[in-house]
Every structure is written in structure tokens, then in C-alpha cells.
Amino acid sequence: MAVAGPASAVTYGSPDGNAHPEVGALIADQAYSDGTWAYCSGTLVSPTVFVTAAHCGDPGQTTARVSFASKYQPGATTYNGRYIPNPEYSGSQSDPHDIAVVVFDKAVPKITPARLPTAGLLDGMKMAGTLQTSTFTSVGYGSLAPVNGPGGKTYVYTDTRNQASGSLNSLTNAWLRLSQNPATGNGGTCYGDSGGPNFLGDTGWNLLVATTITGDTACRSTNVDYRLDTPDARAFLGQYVTLP
Incomplete structure (x- = not known):
């Protein structure tokens, strides 16, 4: 989480293992002070499209790196793509348009994308x-x-x-x-x-x-x-x- 409060992770849950292979992490180019690399999460919704939050990107950011490993470690496979935030993204609490996609040049193999909901x-x-x-x-x-x-x-x-x-x-x-x-x-x-x-x-x-x-x-x-x-x-x- 990050907009009006903290960016989120999972609490009072359990390791996911291979239950949701379509869920990936945005990976930083270098580790943070605590040694971690993942800084946001997201979901593959087509073989080439990964949905995440607009506030996960820095101003002017145009690319992102994604891992689908259940536990990321340096050297794990990552996929590079274009990071595209919603241009209407803002700090509005009624509707911040806080959504972004990472579009990969090539399809991510061997992962079935999540389904998106119907309107309303x-x-x-x-x-x-x-x-x-x-x-x-x-x-x-x-x-x-x-x-x-x-x-x-x-x-x-x-x-x-x-x-x-x-x-x-x-x-x-x-x-x-x-x-x-x-x-x-x-x-x-x-x-x-x-x-x-x-x-x-x-x-x-x-x-x-x-x-x-x-x-x-x-x-x-x-x-x-x-x-x-x-x-x-x-x-x-x-x-x-x-x-x-």
C-alpha cells in the first residue's frame, strides 16, 4: 500500500506456495536496507499483461521487472515490460484511479492468467x-x-x-x-x-x-x-x- 496509508502485504495468513502462480512481485534493481527486493505485487491477467497499482511506480518510470517465483531470490527468472500507470491517477479518495499495467513484449509461459470481473x-x-x-x-x-x-x-x-x-x-x-x-x-x-x-x-x-x-x-x-x-x-x- 502507499497512497493514503501503508502499502500492503499479507498478515495472519500462510505461505501461498503454488496456489496462485499468476501473482507476481515487482522487483527492485537492488536490495533495500533489510535485504528485500520485492516492493509491490500484482497479477497476470493475460499472457502479456500484469495488473498492479499506479502508486507502485516512480514519476517518469517506463519499465518494470516482475518475478512469479513463490519466494524471490536473486537470480530468479524475471520478466521485463513497459510500466503504464493510469494517466488519471491522483490522490483523490473518491476514486484515485490507482491502477497500472506492466505490458510484456512476450507472453509469460506456463502460467494461467487470472480472470477479470464482469462490469458491476x-x-x-x-x-x-x-x-x-x-x-x-x-x-x-x-x-x-x-x-x-x-x-x-x-x-x-x-x-x-x-x-x-x-x-x-x-x-x-x-x-x-x-x-x-x-x-x-x-x-x-x-x-x-x-x-x-x-x-x-x-x-x-x-x-x-x-x-x-x-x-x-x-x-x-x-x-x-x-x-x-x-x-x-x-x-x-x-x-x-x-x-x-
Whole structure:
């Protein structure tokens, strides 16, 4: 997360292994001070298109490097592509247009892309009364559950793809907010997961309905995600991938 709060990773979850091979990490050109390389997450939605968050890029950035390894280590295979943020991206809380794609020159082999939602899917589910009882699976490479200590919280990064399950908090025109409170059996995202997917249902469905953007600073309460079934999100994505 990064826009109005922290960039997210997965908390109170478990290692993903090969459950979501379509989920990858944006890889920095050199390690950070803690030795980690992954700085954001995202999802392959066609053989040549990877969806992430616009705030994951620096001003003027035109390329990005992506790894789909379940645990990234230097020397792992990466794929280079054009990094294209939504030109309407802003800090607006009503709709920040916080979405970007990485377009690869060649198809990523041996990975089945995630499915994108149909227009207004979440609104339709809300009207039908099924959204309120749905679960969502968050996946990403960011920080694990923070550890309390004398100097405050310590955030642990392992460059490993993890997953967690959360329940509905609320739905707005642009945002899907999920509970990640472990006291209610939920998990979610934390620093380093921005751009990562939130799938509808349990592991095994690969229907990508929203991407992680922000949340609370302790990574314990709410996972705030940008919807992909809205007219604005679909207008951007439709330039790069065939929509359902």
C-alpha cells in the first residue's frame, strides 16, 4: 500500500506456495536496507499483461521487472515490460484511479492468467445479498504480521508470496474494504502488498475483483482495495486486455 496509508502485504495468513502462480512481485534493481527486493505485487491477467497499482511506480518510470517465483531470490527468472500507470491517477479518495499495467513484449509461459470481473459484478452481488457473506483471498509479497517490541512494531519481509482470507467490510463506488482483524478470524494485507490481488472466494477461484491499495498503519483492521469491475477501471484495462 502507499497512497493514503501503508502499502500492503499479507498478515495472519500462510505461505501461498503454488496456489496462485499468476501473482507476481515487482522487483527492485537492488536490495533495500533489510535485504528485500520485492516492493509491490500484482497479477497476470493475460499472457502479456500484469495488473498492479499506479502508486507502485516512480514519476517518469517506463519499465518494470516482475518475478512469479513463490519466494524471490536473486537470480530468479524475471520478466521485463513497459510500466503504464493510469494517466488519471491522483490522490483523490473518491476514486484515485490507482491502477497500472506492466505490458510484456512476450507472453509469460506456463502460467494461467487470472480472470477479470464482469462490469458491476460486486454491485450485483450486493443487491442479491450474496456479497455480505462472501470471503476474499488476498495474495502478496509484503510484510508479515508486525511484531511488537520495545521500540514499536517490526515489519518482517521475506520476499515470499503469502495469502490470507478476509470478509466484507463495505463497498463504495471505487473501493472494496475488507476486514483483516485476526480477532474475527480474518487476515489481510500490509506494507509491500500494493497492487496485489483480492480474489473472490477461497483459494482455487482465480476471479480478481480488486487490487490492494492501502489500509491502517498497524496492518490489523482494514484492507482497502481498488475495484476492477467499475466503468473507470474497465476503461483503463480495456486498452490492454479483452474484458469479460
